[in-house]
Amino acid sequence: MHEILKFSDRISCLPVVHGSGDFAVEVRRVMLSERFDCLAVPLPESFRSVVETGIGHLPNITIAVQSETEPYTSSEWTGHAGESRPRVSSYVPIDPCQPVIAALRLAMQEHMTRSFIDLEVEEFEARHEVLPDSYAIKQVPIEKFATALMVQSPPPATQQEQQRIRHMAWRLRELERRHQSILFVCSISQWHWIRDAYLENQEADVSEPAVYDPELYRVSPSTLLFLLGELPFITGLYEQSRFNLDSDENLSVDGVKEMLLSAREKYQIDLKNRGRKISTHLLSTYLRYVRNLCLIERRMTPDLYTLITAAKQLGGDQFAIALAEVAREYPFQDWLPLEEFQMSIEKGQFPDGGISQLKNRLPGPSISWRTCALNRKPPRIDQDRWAMRWNPYNHCSWPPEDVAIERFRTHVKDRALSIMGNDLAKTEKFTTSLKDGLDIRETLRNWHTGNLYVKENPPSRGSLDCVIMLFDSPADPREYPWRITWHAEHQDESTLAFFATQLGDELVGPGIAMATYGGTMFLFPPRPVADIWEDRRFDFADTLEERLLAAACHYSRERHIAILSAVPPGVGWRRLAKRHGKKLVHVPLGHFSQETLQQLKIFHVLNGRQVRSYAEHFIRKA
Numbered sequence: 001m002h003e004i005l006k007f008s009d010r011i012s013c014l015p016v017v018h019g020s021g022d023f024a025v026e027v028r029r030v031m032l033s034e035r036f037d038c039l040a041v042p043l044p045e046s047f048r049s050v051v052e053t054g055i056g057h058l059p060n061i062t063i064a065v066q067s068e069t070e071p072y073t074s075s076e077w078t079g080h081a082g083e084s085r086p087r088v089s090s091y092v093p094i095d096p097c098q099p100v101i102a103a104l105r106l107a108m109q110e111h112m113t114r115s116f117i118d119l120e121v122e123e124f125e126a127r128h129e130v131l132p133d134s135y136a137i138k139q140v141p142i143e144k145f146a147t148a149l150m151v152q153s154p155p156p157a158t159q160q161e162q163q164r165i166r167h168m169a170w171r172l173r174e175l176e177r178r179h180q181s182i183l184f185v186c187s188i189s190q191w192h193w194i195r196d197a198y199l200e201n202q203e204a205d206v207s208e209p210a211v212y213d214p215e216l217y218r219v220s221p222s223t224l225l226f227l228l229g230e231l232p233f234i235t236g237l238y239e240q241s242r243f244n245l246d247s248d249e250n251l252s253v254d255g256v257k258e259m260l261l262s263a264r265e266k267y268q269i270d271l272k273n274r275g276r277k278i279s280t281h282l283l284s285t286y287l288r289y290v291r292n293l294c295l296i297e298r299r300m301t302p303d304l305y306t307l308i309t310a311a312k313q314l315g316g317d318q319f320a321i322a323l324a325e326v327a328r329e330y331p332f333q334d335w336l337p338l339e340e341f342q343m344s345i346e347k348g349q350f351p352d353g354g355i356s357q358l359k360n361r362l363p364g365p366s367i368s369w370r371t372c373a374l375n376r377k378p379p380r381i382d383q384d385r386w387a388m389r390w391n392p393y394n395h396c397s398w399p400p401e402d403v404a405i406e407r408f409r410t411h412v413k414d415r416a417l418s419i420m421g422n423d424l425a426k427t428e429k430f431t432t433s434l435k436d437g438l439d440i441r442e443t444l445r446n447w448h449t450g451n452l453y454v455k456e457n458p459p460s461r462g463s464l465d466c467v468i469m470l471f472d473s474p475a476d477p478r479e480y481p482w483r484i485t486w487h488a489e490h491q492d493e494s495t496l497a498f499f500a501t502q503l504g505d506e507l508v509g510p511g512i513a514m515a516t517y518g519g520t521m522f523l524f525p526p527r528p529v530a531d532i533w534e535d536r537r538f539d540f541a542d543t544l545e546e547r548l549l550a551a552a553c554h555y556s557r558e559r560h561i562a563i564l565s566a567v568p569p570g571v572g573w574r575r576l577a578k579r580h581g582k583k584l585v586h587v588p589l590g591h592f593s594q595e596t597l598q599q600l601k602i603f604h605v606l607n608g609r610q611v612r613s614y615a616e617h618f619i620r621k622a
Contacts, residue, residue, distance in 0.1 A: 001375065002141070002142075002143035003579070004143050004146075004147060005142070005143055005146065007172065007184070007195055007198050007199075009181065010176040010180060010181060010182055011172055011176055011182045011184060011198075012034075012036075012181070012182065012183050012189050013168060013177075013186065013194070013195065014026075014027060014030055014103075014142070014183060014184065014185050014186075015097075015142070015146040015186060015187070015188035015191040016093055016099035016100070016146075016185055016186070016187065017131055017134040017187075017188055017231070017364060017365065017546055017557070017569050018098060018099065018220060018231060018360075018362040018363060018364040019093075019095065019097065019098055019228075019229020019246075019362070019363075019364030019365075020097065020134035020230075021097040021229070021234065021235070021238055021251060022101065022134045022137050022138065022252050022362065023098050023099040023134055023137060024096070024098065024099045024101075025135055025249060025284050026099070026142060027099045027102050027103045027106075027246060027310045028096075028102060028106060028140075028561075029107050030183070031103065031107070031110075031183065032106075032585070034181075034182060034183075036050070036112065036181045036182065036183040037112065037113060037179050037180055037181050038112065038113040038114075038115060038171060038175055038179040038181070039104065039107040039112055039114050039180045039182075039183050039184075039185070040101055040115045040117050040168075040175060040182055040183070040184040040185070041100050041103065041104060041114070041115070041117070041118075041184075041185055042100070042117065042168060042185075042186045042187065042190075042362075043092060043100070043116045043117075043118050043184075043361060043362075043535055044116055044118045044119060044120045044121075044211075045620065046066065046120060046214060046360070047064055047066070047092055047116060047117045047214050047597075048102070048114075048116050048606060049065050050064040050092075050214045050215065050216040051092055051101075051104065051214075052104065052108065052214055052576040053093060054094035054115075054216050055101060055104055055105050055108060057094070057218075057336055057338075058094065058096055058105065058239075059096060059236075059239040059243075059332035060332055060334050060336055061093075061094060061095065061219050061228070061330065061332075062094040062216055062217060062218050062338065063091050063092070063093055063094060063216070063217050063218075063219050063227060063341055063343075063348075064091060064092040064094065064214045064215070064216055065089050065090075065091045065213065065214060065215055065216075065217060065348070065350075065358075066087045066089060066091070066212055066214040066215075067087065067088075067089045067091050067212045067355075067356070068087045068089055068123045068124065068212070069086075069087055069123075070182060071142075077451060082581060084527070086356075086357060087354060087356040087357065088123070088237070088356060088357045088359070089272065089348070089358055089359070090124040090126075090357045090358070090359045090360070090361050091358055091359070091360060091361065092214075092360075092361045092362060093227050093228065093229075093360070093362065095227065095229055095235070096235060096238060096242075097228065097229050097230045097234075097235050097238055097286075098142055098229055098238055098362055099185060100185055100362055103183070103185045103314060103586045104566065105507075108235065112287045112497070112512055113179065115171070115175055117167070117168050117171035117172065117304075118164060118167070118168060119163055119164045119168070119208065120209060120211050121160060121164070121209070121211075121212060122210040124207045124359050124361065125161065125359075125362065126359040126363055127157075127161065127189075127362060128363060128366045129143075129153075129189050129363075129365070129366060130187065130365065130366055131149070131189070131364075131365040131366075132145075132149070133299050133301055135252055135253070135298040135300040135301045135371065136300060137515055138250070139250075143208045145188075145257070146188055146191060146192075146599070149188055149189065149546065150192050150380065150387070151617055152404065153189045153190075153193075156193060156194065162346070162418075163584045165190065165193050165194050165197050165458045165600060166197050166202055168186070168194055168197075169194050169195075169197035169198040169200075169202075170203060172184060172194075172198055172201075173201070180221075184466060187362075188395075190234050191279075193556060194380070195374075196521070203342070211243075213413050216338060217338055217339055217340065217341035217350075217351070218336045218338040218339070218340055218344075218496070219340070219341055219343060220340050220341065220343070221330060221333050222328070223287065223327045223333075223342050223343035224328065224330050225304075225327070225344070226343035226344055226345060226424075227343045228330075229364050230327070230328065231261070231327045232251070232256070232328050232329060232330035233258075233259050233326055233327050233328070233329050233330070233466075234251065234252065234256075234259070235257045235330060236329070236330050236331045236332065236491060237251050237258060238251055238255075240331070240333060246258065252301055253301060254548045256290075256301075256302065256307070257287070258501075259323070259326055259327060260283055260286070260287075260308075260323070262318065262326045262329075263311075263323040263325075263326045264283070264319075266322045266326055267315075267322040270318070270322065270377075271318060272296065272517065273472070273601075274516050274601070274602055275318065275319075275597065275598070276316060276319070276594075276595055276598050276599075277316060277486045277595065278315060278319065279594075282314060282315070282594070284438065285308055285314065286314050286315070287312065289310045289313075290302050290306055290307060290310045293306045293310060294306060295307045301374065304305070304327055305372060306322060306372050307327070307374060308320050308323060308324055308372050308374075311323045311373065312372065315618070316591055317374050317375050317376070317620045318377075318620070319576075320372075320374055321374050321376050321377075321576065323431065324374070336522040336539075339351035345369055346358055346359075365394055374619065377508075377618040378508065378509070379502045381506075382472065383506070385508045386507045386509070386510050386511065386512075387504060387507060387537065389510070389511070390507075390511070390513075390607055391607055391608065394607055394608045395605055395606070395607065395610050396489075396605075396606050396608065396612070397486070397489075397604075397605065397606065398603070398605075398606055398612065398615055398619065399612065400616075401603050401604060402493060403447070404599075404600060405600055405603070406493060406494065407594075407602055409434070409467050409469075409494060409522045411523065411563055412467050412564050412587055413464045413467055413562055414465075414564035415466055415587050415591070416560070416585040416587050417463075417464060418558060419585055419586075419587065420585055421578075425441045426455065427442050427453050427454070427455050427456075428453065428454060428456070429451050429452070429453055429454075430451070430452035430453060430454050430544075433454070434454050435454045435455065435456045436454070436455050436456050436457045437452055437454065437455060438452065438453070438454055438455075439455040441454045442455075463558050463560075464522075464525055464558055464561070464585075465523060465524060465525065465526075465557055466521065466522065466552045466556035466557045466558070466561045466562070467521075467522045467561075467562045467563075467564070468519070468520070468521050468522075468548055468549060468552055468561065468562065468563045468564065468565075469517070469519065469520045469521075469522075469547075469564040469565075470518075470519045470545055470564065470565040470589075471517050471518060471519060471520075471589075471597065471600075471601050472518045472519070473519065473545055473565055473566060473567075474543065474545070475499065475518045475519060475543070475544050475545060476524065477543075477544060479501065479518070480499040480500055480501060480518035480519075480544065481501075481502050482499065482500045482501060482502050482503045482515060482607065483496070483498070483499045483500075483533040483544070484531070485497040485529065485530075485531040485532055485533065485534065486498075486524035487526065487528065487529075491525070491526065493526060494522040494523055494524040494526055495522070495523040495526045495527055495528075495529055496520060496521070496522060496523075497520070497521045497529075497531075497533070497548065498517055498518070498520040498521070499517075499518045499519055499530045499533075499544045499548075500515045500516055500517050500518055500603075501515045501516045501518070502515070503515055503605055508618050508619065508620075509614075509615065509617070509618025509619070510606070510611075510618075511606060511607035511608060511611040512604055512606055512607070512611060512615055512618050512619065513604065513605045514602065514603075514604050514605075515602075515603060515604075515605065516601050516602055516603075517600070517601045517602075517603065518544065519545055519546045519548055520545060521551060521552050523552075523555055527555070529551075529555055531552035532547060532548070535549070535551070537554070538550045538551055545573075546573070546576070549561075549573055549576060549577070549578065552582075553576065553577055553579075553580035554580065555578040555583045556582060558587050559581065559582060560581070560582070560583050560584075561577065561582050561584055562587055563583050563584050563585065563587065563611065564587045564589055565586065565587075565588075565589055566567070566588070566589045568586045569584045569586055579610070604619055
């Protein structure tokens with residue numbers, strides 16, 4: 001260890017940022033590379049028993065809580081009903097990514113002497129500071145990292161902090177009389193003040209007040225996010241690497257990538273074919289965006305808010321929710337013979353239901369809590385209540401989705417018309433005009449002649465009034481049981497026949513149901529038609545797609561029918577169209593963005609036009 005971090009020949013100081021997995025790795029590296037016979041930590045002696053017991057329960061997360069005040073209710077009349085004093089407690093998180101806990105854990109395994117040298121206080125005064133990103137320790141030596149912060153670390157502001165610093169310095173002098181090599185792990189904002197107090201050699205006040213005995217609790221898995229320094233998922237990766245003897249040097253960054261892949265898997269399982277395609281290209285764009293957001297906030301690694309915000313903007317609310325749920329998952333949750341403690345923002349709930357204000361004995365960098373609005377899937381109890389109130393005879397669509405699908409229908413029709421015109425395209429040798437552009441293929445074919453060839457696309461002949469879109473073909477009838485024909489509300493809408501997932505299986509709001517198209521048929525201009533799914537004239541069709549095609553051939557007034565599908569129509573479909581005097585124009589599904597198609601497949605049905613007034617508050621695209 002560098003000389004600047006040594007208080008004496010026998011005492012070496014390792015300044016750390018509390019709650020940092022990178023510094024926990026650095027603590028392990030230092031303790032395994034050098035030989036020490038004593039470990040000193042900045043915790044009071046009263047925490048020794050419960051903290052070491054909690055370390056024995058790792059990788060299960062526990063918390064050591066020491067009450068500072070006991071709640072009470074005045075039995076005498078004071079003029080204020082229910083007057084009580086708020087309960088206040090200080091705590092030590094038994095967190096494997098906490099450098100002090102990592103040091104104690106390793107010292108216990110190596111049977112090293114451990115000394116808790118902090119001062120006992122009745123009311124602990126927490127200190128919050130703005131510290132640099134601890135990922136810099138990967139590139140900057142610890143001595144440079146620590147000394148760079150000396151100029152901005154303010155001196156002890158309170159009398160209690162001054163007393164604690166003098167007490168720890170005095171205890172270190174006591175320890176060096178009995179041990180040859182001492183490692184002192186402390187906060188990076190206090191190490192040089194403790195060194196100065198050690199060099200001044202002032203005797204500290206040894207009288208310490210009586211304090212409540214700390215108690216050990218297991219932490220509720222759903223509230224680990226408020227306790228751990230790293231994200232619970234990242235903390236779990238550190239423990240898995242420790243168990244499997246894998247490298248964990250870069251888990252603070254590589255763990256984010258692993259968390260993204262797990263979130264994508266959860267997102268795909270939850271939404272199945274309704275979710276967006278989270279491709280590797282999208283994840284690459286997401287990581288670049290996260291990097292830029294980190295640079296704006298002057299960070300090297302992202303926090304949870306940055307990750308969720310980027311996921312919401314690139315993958316939608318549901319992907320952001322999946323990422324948030326994965327981030328708080330911790331895999332090691334075995335049963336412990338301890339009562340459960342609930343954590344919150346600077347507050348906690350004891351097993352008896354009492355609420356206490358909390359102060360961390362090992363505080364890390366200051367945390368700013370920010371809100372991020374996400375529209376999550378409603379709980380099942382709400383969906384059941386909305387389903388009971390559903391009126392099956394009062395359905396209507398949501399206008400923004402109508403506009404989007406009609407625009408896409410027009411786009412598919414225009415693409416089909418251009419494909420029809422391609423059959424009439426001509427290529428000729430360039431003379432005086434480029435016409436519709438250079439024909440690269442023909443020019444290269446005749447490159448040896450030195451001539452240029454241009455192409456001419458004459459106007460397409462004919463028109464289209466029917467468009468078929470097959471989003472899922474071949475379609476499983478069991479997956480798309482809802483089949484219906486809808487008539488247009490106004491002249492700008494098409495007559496629509498489709499098969500989709502069952503209406504009512506998923507309600508996203510009061511009077512708002514969500515479904516997914518399997519295939520659709522659009523007739524524009526709109527016209528009254530019988531329900532094609534009840535019309536016995538089309539009973540000869542064997543599949544859902546064939547029934548749509550048969551209805552399209554029957555009701556279309558034009559010779560051509562546009563069909564959007566992943567593969568070209570087969571011989572049977574073309575024979576069916578020819579029997580009705582029609583010709584199919586295939587528009588490949590792969591010519592369109594998968595994200596666009598995914599959004600168009602999902603649509604919402606409202607239980608009455610009055611629902612349109614508030615539907616936008618519940619409808620979010622996946």
